Amino acid sequence: MDFAHTPRARGYLESVRHFLESEILPAEAAHRAHLSAARERPGPWTVPPVTAELKAAARAAGLWNLYLSDPAHGPGLTTAEYAPLAEQMGHSPLAPEVFNCNAPDTGNAEVLLHHGTREQRDRWLAPLLAGEIRSAFCMTEPGVASSDATTMAATAVVQGDEVVLNGRKWWSTGLGHPDCRFLVFMGLTDPAAERHRRHSMVLVPTGTPGVRIERMLPVLGHYDEPYGHGEVTFTDVRLPRDAVIGGPGHGFAIAQSRLGPGRIHHCMRLIGLAERALHLACRRATARTAFGRPLADLGGNRERIARARIAIDQARLHVLHAAWLLDTRGPAAARGPLSQVKAAVPAMACDVVDMAVQLHGAAGLSDDTPLAAAYATARALRLADGPDEVHLALVARLELAAQQEQQQEQEQL
The missing domain is CATH 1.20.140.10 (Butyryl-CoA Dehydrogenase, subunit A, domain 3)
Structure with a gap:
């Protein structure tokens, strides 16, 4: 293989590096100060105002959704072309969101782009790619060894025109963000099916009855605000069957x-x-x-x-x-x-x-x-x-x- 950057990747790399050094790194102090002050106040987390300012500037500069290989929604970079850009973003904890390349939103966007229906993409993917909302991914569970995903105990049972969710998830990254508007829930649908055809992924709007955020979890004392990692319970959460991504059993x-x-x-x-x-x-x-x-x-x-x-x-x-x-x-x-x-x-x-x-x-x-x-x-x-x-x-x-x-x-x- 040739390790040289393509001309396209080199151009984006220079632009991302310049934006990082001239705009993002100088803003880190204000970002940290806002989060530090917010920890002293009760109530939900808030996003430092500088984040929205930087996002607007990055989007205006064309440094937006760089991770998507689909040219209809981004520059259409390959994985190898995007990799050095991701490295630059790793220099600062606020850089990924500034460029709208923040996990788990990137993975959720790719899931919706490749497996979602038109209605799902219109409702959730479009505002996610516009940076207007954030999302979370709910897969890991406290009650089972989640290193073996086939052991998950949470359920997503299809009942007629509905899918009913029950279970407890934790380490759901992004759950604490005030702009988090939907969760991707993965659960067991058919325990009798082939081992890798038992599970389904379901789109769950935040605020749906039966969804309860129990707590936010620190990582070695750090809460990773304003995103966070949450423990959340699902109790008889009822959603239309068309909330399932790709159909039952494809999770x-x-x-x-x-x-x-x-x-x-x-x-x-x-x-x-x-x-x-x-x-x-x-x-x-x-x-x-x-x-x-x-x-x-x-x-x-x-x-x-x-x-x-x-x-x-x-x-x-x-x-x-x-x-x-x-x-x-x-x-x-x-x-x-x-x-x-x-x-x-x-x-x-x-x-x-x-x-x-x-x-x-x-x-x-x-x-x-x-x-x-x-x-x-x-x-x-x-x-x-x-x-x-x-x-x-x-x-x-x-x-x-x-x-x-x-x-x-x-x-x-």
Whole structure:
């Protein structure tokens, strides 16, 4: 493969980088101050006003919905072309929404674009792509091992012209956003069907009777406002049957189709996060002195910085290769590499951020730097979209099968 950016990707990359450095990074202080003050007040979370201003500017600049490969709704970039843009967005926690490329809205939009009816797209996809609303994804459950999605206990039972939802979900990202207008709920529809044909995805407007947000969950002490991760119960929630996406029993296949590009996006944003952590670490290591010497010259810190540089560059090439496979050979060929990067990149980001925290001393543990929140994000992504162990098990299974096939071929010669 050719790792060079296409002219189209290079143009967008330069524009996104410029917008990030000139508009988004300078606005972070105001964004943090708003969220900090909001924590002291009762009531629902609010969105810092600077977010809407930045979104309007990004849309006016044509830096909008960059993740969608469908040219009818965005620039039509391939996964490999979008990947470096996602890396730039990873430098700041507010950048993804500013460019309308925020998870889980990206995955939900792709689900609606590829599997939704015209009515579903008109009602939910159009305002989502316009950045007027946000959404959440409700799949993980507290009562079962959600690393095995086929064990979910929540139900989506079709009864005549209705679908009835019951169950408890948690870690539903985006649930706390004041503009969250719908949830994508996944539940068991037919327990007697084939293992991967038992589940359905259902569109649930927020405020539907029977839907109750029980609490918002902190990640290592950080609530990730104004998005958040919620625990929500569904009690005899009744919706029209046409709220089911793609028809009953198609939920698992739809879920799998949204995971491939989503994992690339997560990994590339984490590489951007690691790059920023390394930048902060280098700045601290050269500006701070202890025992009469810069921190860079103490305790093996130069080696730590060098290893971080190597690890980030390795991760980037690994993810770009997976993105290229996804674009050129399809999900089946990319299955193993996608699991490889999903296991490797969050661990790398955790290590780099941890090194940066250590160089900052106690300051790295506070909210005076973005490092504590960055570590919470990186650590959470060792679990989100499948824990490390699930991905490693898949990589091992594919490798053992390939080695066995190779051995059989050699024995036949």
